[in-house]
Amino acid sequence: GAGVSQTPSNKVTEKGKYVELRCDPISGHTALYWYRQSLGQGPEFLIYFQGTGAADDSGLPNDRFFAVRPEGSVSTLKIQRTERGDSAVYLCASSLNFGANVLTFGAGSRLTVL
Amino acid sequence: GENVEQHPSTLSVQEGDSAVIKCTYSDSASNYFPWYKQELGKGPQLIIDIRSNVGEKKDQRIAVTLNKTAKHFSLHITETQPEDSAVYFCAASSKTNAGKSTFGDGTTLTVKP
Numbered sequence: 001g002a003g004v005s006q007t008p009s010n011k012v013t014e015k016g017k018y019v020e021l022r023c024d025p026i027s028g029h030t031a032l033y034w035y036r037q038s039l040g041q042g043p044e045f046l047i048y049f050q051g052t053g054a055a056d057d058s059g060l061p062n063d064r065f066f067a068v069r070p071e072g073s074v075s076t077l078k079i080q081r082t083e084r085g086d087s088a089v090y091l092c093a094s095s096l097n098f099g100a101n102v103l104t105f106g107a108g109s110r111l112t113v114l
Numbered sequence: 115g116e117n118v119e120q121h122p123s124t125l126s127v128q129e130g131d132s133a134v135i136k137c138t139y140s141d142s143a144s145n146y147f148p149w150y151k152q153e154l155g156k157g158p159q160l161i162i163d164i165r166s167n168v169g170e171k172k173d174q175r176i177a178v179t180l181n182k183t184a185k186h187f188s189l190h191i192t193e194t195q196p197e198d199s200a201v202y203f204c205a206a207s208s209k210t211n212a213g214k215s216t217f218g219d220g221t222t223l224t225v226k227p
Contacts, residue, residue: 004157031213033213033214040219040220041219041220042118042120042203042205042217042218042219042220043158043203043215043217044217045214045215045216048213048214056211056214059214091157091158093157093213095213102148102160102163103148103160103213103215104160105150105157105158105159106157107155107156107157108156108157
């Protein structure tokens with residue numbers, strides 16, 4: 001596609017529920033990144049994929065967070081047993097490959113945990 | 115790990131004036147320094163970047179300077195316009211972790227007409 005597409009744009013859930021956030025990167029971009037942006041702060045790195053494999057997941061806060069990219073294109077960020085502290089905007093970005101620093105971000109998925 | 119500090123957190127200028135935002139970083143291995151503009155409800159958009167082998171880069175009204183010795187870099191916007199109003203983020207990454215950027219906490223720029 002022309003840009004990075006993220007769905008849903010907004011998600012409201014209750015504490016303890018499971019959520020999935022989807023990212024469709026720019027066609028041909030092999031590297032895909034997830035960042036989390038809390039209110040009033042800059043984006044924080046969560047995980048990145050080169051192709052289908054998670055090359056670096058050091059930013060995932062705990063084992064309730066998991067991400068997949070089974071076919072090397074679309075990625076899904078999965079959050080189990082959501083907590084109020086998980087409320088944030090989850091941003092996805094892609095780049096041509098990992099060595100290409102330039103990131104193109106999507107508009108983000110705003111998650112609110114009540 | 116890398117730590118990026120950005121200031122000021124808010125900046126208000128009159129239309130036509132210049133705006134300067136400054137960032138410092140801690141990891142001497144960082145060699146790529148992008149600046150992003152984020153408008154309400156949108157993701158960050160790259161506006162300019164600089165690599166460590168260059169001291170200054172300019173693109174129309176926007177310029178970035180880098181001082182590797184002091185580990186700081188700055189964004190300069192001249193002849194500001196109301197549409198420049200947004201949140202600006204600096205970031206740093208290294209060659210070995212190209213897409214794994216560390217961001218500053220942002221500067222909210224308001225340009226008053």
